Amino acid sequence: MVGVLQKLSVAWRLGRQAVFRPVVQAGWQHVRNSSHFTYYPDTVPESHDETQRLNLFQAINNALDLALATDDSAVIFGEDVGFGGVFRCTIGLQDKFGKDRVFNTPLCEQGIAGFAIGSAVGGATTIAEMQFADYIFPAFDQIVNEAAKYRYRSGNLFNCGKLTIRAPCGAVGHGGLYHSQSPEAYFSHTPGLKVVVPRGPIKAKGLLLSCIRDDNPCIFLEPKVLYRSAVEMVPTSDYTYPLSSADILLEGEDITLLGWGTQVHVLREVAELAREQLNVSCEVIDLVTILPWDQQTVCNSVKKTGRLIVAHEAPVTSGFGAEIAAAVQSECFLHLEAPVERVCGFDTPFPHIFEPFYLPDKWRCLSAVKKMMNY
Amino acid sequence: MKMLTNILSSVLRPRGAAGQRALAPFMTAVRGAGGNSTTEATFETRPYKLHRLEEPPLPSTTCTRDDALLYYRQMQIIRRLESASGNLYKEKAIRGFCHLYSGQEAICVGIRAALRSEDSVITAYRDHGWAYVMGCSVVGVMAELTGRSQGVARGKGGSMHMYAKNFFGGNGIVGAQVPVGAGVALANKYLGRKAICVSLYGDGAANQGQLFEAYNMAKLMNLPAVFICENNGYGMGTSVDRASASINYYTRGDYVPGIWIDGMDVLSVREALRYSIDYCTTGGPSGNGRGPLVLEVATYRYHGHSMSDPGTSYRTRDEIQEVRQTRDPYNALQGTYCWRRLGHCGGA
Numbered sequence: 001m002v003g004v005l006q007k008l009s010v011a012w013r014l015g016r017q018a019v020f021r022p023v024v025q026a027g028w029q030h031v032r033n034s035s036h037f038t039y040y041p042d043t044v045p046e047s048h049d050e051t052q053r054l055n056l057f058q059a060i061n062n063a064l065d066l067a068l069a070t071d072d073s074a075v076i077f078g079e080d081v082g083f084g085g086v087f088r089c090t091i092g093l094q095d096k097f098g099k100d101r102v103f104n105t106p107l108c109e110q111g112i113a114g115f116a117i118g119s120a121v122g123g124a125t126t127i128a129e130m131q132f133a134d135y136i137f138p139a140f141d142q143i144v145n146e147a148a149k150y151r152y153r154s155g156n157l158f159n160c161g162k163l164t165i166r167a168p169c170g171a172v173g174h175g176g177l178y179h180s181q182s183p184e185a186y187f188s189h190t191p192g193l194k195v196v197v198p199r200g201p202i203k204a205k206g207l208l209l210s211c212i213r214d215d216n217p218c219i220f221l222e223p224k225v226l227y228r229s230a231v232e233m234v235p236t237s238d239y240t241y242p243l244s245s246a247d248i249l250l251e252g253e254d255i256t257l258l259g260w261g262t263q264v265h266v267l268r269e270v271a272e273l274a275r276e277q278l279n280v281s282c283e284v285i286d287l288v289t290i291l292p293w294d295q296q297t298v299c300n301s302v303k304k305t306g307r308l309i310v311a312h313e314a315p316v317t318s319g320f321g322a323e324i325a326a327a328v329q330s331e332c333f334l335h336l337e338a339p340v341e342r343v344c345g346f347d348t349p350f351p352h353i354f355e356p357f358y359l360p361d362k363w364r365c366l367s368a369v370k371k372m373m374n375y
Numbered sequence: 376m377k378m379l380t381n382i383l384s385s386v387l388r389p390r391g392a393a394g395q396r397a398l399a400p401f402m403t404a405v406r407g408a409g410g411n412s413t414t415e416a417t418f419e420t421r422p423y424k425l426h427r428l429e430e431p432p433l434p435s436t437t438c439t440r441d442d443a444l445l446y447y448r449q450m451q452i453i454r455r456l457e458s459a460s461g462n463l464y465k466e467k468a469i470r471g472f473c474h475l476y477s478g479q480e481a482i483c484v485g486i487r488a489a490l491r492s493e494d495s496v497i498t499a500y501r502d503h504g505w506a507y508v509m510g511c512s513v514v515g516v517m518a519e520l521t522g523r524s525q526g527v528a529r530g531k532g533g534s535m536h537m538y539a540k541n542f543f544g545g546n547g548i549v550g551a552q553v554p555v556g557a558g559v560a561l562a563n564k565y566l567g568r569k570a571i572c573v574s575l576y577g578d579g580a581a582n583q584g585q586l587f588e589a590y591n592m593a594k595l596m597n598l599p600a601v602f603i604c605e606n607n608g609y610g611m612g613t614s615v616d617r618a619s620a621s622i623n624y625y626t627r628g629d630y631v632p633g634i635w636i637d638g639m640d641v642l643s644v645r646e647a648l649r650y651s652i653d654y655c656t657t658g659g660p661s662g663n664g665r666g667p668l669v670l671e672v673a674t675y676r677y678h679g680h681s682m683s684d685p686g687t688s689y690r691t692r693d694e695i696q697e698v699r700q701t702r703d704p705y706n707a708l709q710g711t712y713c714w715r716r717l718g719h720c721g722g723a
Binding site: 080083104106108110111134135137138173174175177178179352353 | 472522533549550579583610611617618619
């Protein structure tokens with residue numbers, strides 16, 4: 001087990017990206033934002049080891065490389081992982097570690113999941129990839145009924161701890177119904193699993209290594225829109241982060257903003273806007289692990305600020321925000337100045353052309369902040 | 376709207392000199408010129424391969440001039456539609472995903488030629504050609520692709536989700552449409568419609584477990600379901616031999632009889648579907664059909680899997696060119712028709 005980073009210091013944004021950049025095509029009238037968020041990179045303390053500039057898919061690639069190098073039993077498989085994967089997360093790994101350790105499967109998610117569970121139960125550290133989180137549903141039965149319950153039902157005689165399933169998730173600007181979903185809530189409803197969503201390369205590398213080495217089946221959901229756009233100076237060493245530990249990215253007094261993955265960056269911008277426009281001090285928390293979630297950190301924060309907004313891309317009804325809201329109102333009722341607010345995707349399939357309206361962007365979140373401060 | 380009209384006319388307008396030359400025989404025939412053209416001719420179908428069937432589809436079929444013109448026009452429109460879609464995608468007017476059907480036109484045109492109005496179709500995401508032959512207008516398809524409200528799904532579905540009467544889409548999740556198609560066949564049977572449901576999928580989807588569940592239920596319940604594998608040789612970037620232990624997709628139904636068809640010949644496809652309709656709606660224990668069939672239509676796609684795939688990293692340009700030159704669906708149609716003097720070919 002290699003050293004764990006104690007804290008991250010948060011840097012200024014490396015150059016402001018223009019978020020509203022009208023894309024005017026010849027003859028076309030529509031104006032489309034290039035992305036709904038601005039990326040806020042993390043940094044590591046100067047004293048730390050050597051770092052290299054990596055984006056999210058490169059950091060994940062690095063983590064997988066280390067996993068295979070340090071564990072002889074580790075294998076990676078999924079659709080098209082051999083040549084590097086559709087998002088290049090597995091690039092170079094087949095050449096380096098061989099076709100018996102990094103290989104393609106046919107197009108069969110249920111088969112991939114079952115195969116991965118068997119492989120993990122049999123003793124190999126298994127990292128299976130679902131090409132998109134939207135395709136994970138044929139595998140849902142295997143994950144929920146087999147992987148999650150293996151240890152319990154066998155009285156700890158067998159377990160599926162060596163399993164990690166990786167899947168790209170979340171809105172990407174043009175994904176439509178089947179390349180944009182965030183299914184974390186479905187899996188959060190299954191005791192026996194761990195569900196983790198990183199916000200950037202530094203966290204992703206450490207969290208993925210933790211998931212791979214964790215003794216429980218883990219689902220690692222990677223926000224696909226960050227694969228290229230999230231760039232940080234990532235330590236080259238082998239490091240892990242503890243799971244189930246939320247990160248307070250910005251300390252504040254008036255209101256807590258809670259999210260995960262891409263949404264964390266939206267909330268960082270909302271915090272700035274709230275300070276500039278409303279003179280409101282926001283505390284921004286990245287939940288990091290959806291299941292089991294760090295209730296302690298969140299509740300401590302809410303007890304301090306008295307207000308909570310949970311924001312996620314997944315539809316609002318029974319999204320993970322619902323669980324957080326229920327738990328927080330139960331734990332922190334007397335500390336609340338306003339009801340817990342959820343700013344989420346609407347209760348529709350993820351839209352194609354209406355995506356800019358659907359996402360919980362900074363304006364919707366800022367509007368919620370305003371409403372709660374005036375409650 | 377003006378942009379759409381421009382695109383529409385570029386799709387429907389004959390393309391350059393080659394296009395004019397290609398269409399010339401038919402234009403002449405339509406004008407009734409020339410004493411040595413006929414209105415109907417007989418053609419041999421391409422050889423079929425059978426699995427658990429004794430009788431093949433007919434070795435020859437007749438085609439009228441009007442039908443030939445219709446098939447040719449439909450295939451040309453689909454080819455142009457796909458080219459226009461590709462260009463619009465590059466201009467970012469179409470966003471999201473766009474899977475082009477160029478090269479596979481003979482399948483949807485041939486199948487549609489055999490289907491009756493009561494028959495249903497369901498397919499995967501390579502559905503622009505299907506949307507067109509099942510009744511969506513070119514404007515409707517292009518408006519859907521560009522997310523306009525005049526689109527066939529009101530702009531809400533996009534490329535992968537086009538629908539029409541008896542055309543159940545347009546489905547994004549690979550293989551998911553096959554059990555749904557079996558279900559439509561069940562509804563047809565249950566409601567006494569004497570109609571079949573054609574469920575199309577690709578060689579990549581052929582390895583999905585839910586297909587085998589669909590085959591089993593269809594066979595068990597004797598459903599009028601025709602499962603058709605459009606085998607274009609590649610599942611995204613993976614060739615068939617690297618994905619499937621058995622690449623004889625027409626036999627993968629095991630206990631379900633199957634037929635292999637050359638999918639580049641529109642008349643062979645049409646004939647095989649006529650056979651399938653007869654098989655699924657007549658004979659059998661109750662006289663209402665002999666159960667499902669699994670068809671494999673061998674075809675080729677010229678473009679990559681989708682617009683994000685150049686289509687040349689897993690196959691050579693020579694291979695694509697070779698198919699374009701020797702097996703292209705509408706060149707084949709034009710060649711045989713001229714030879715049979717269905718149209719006055721002059722010196723072409």
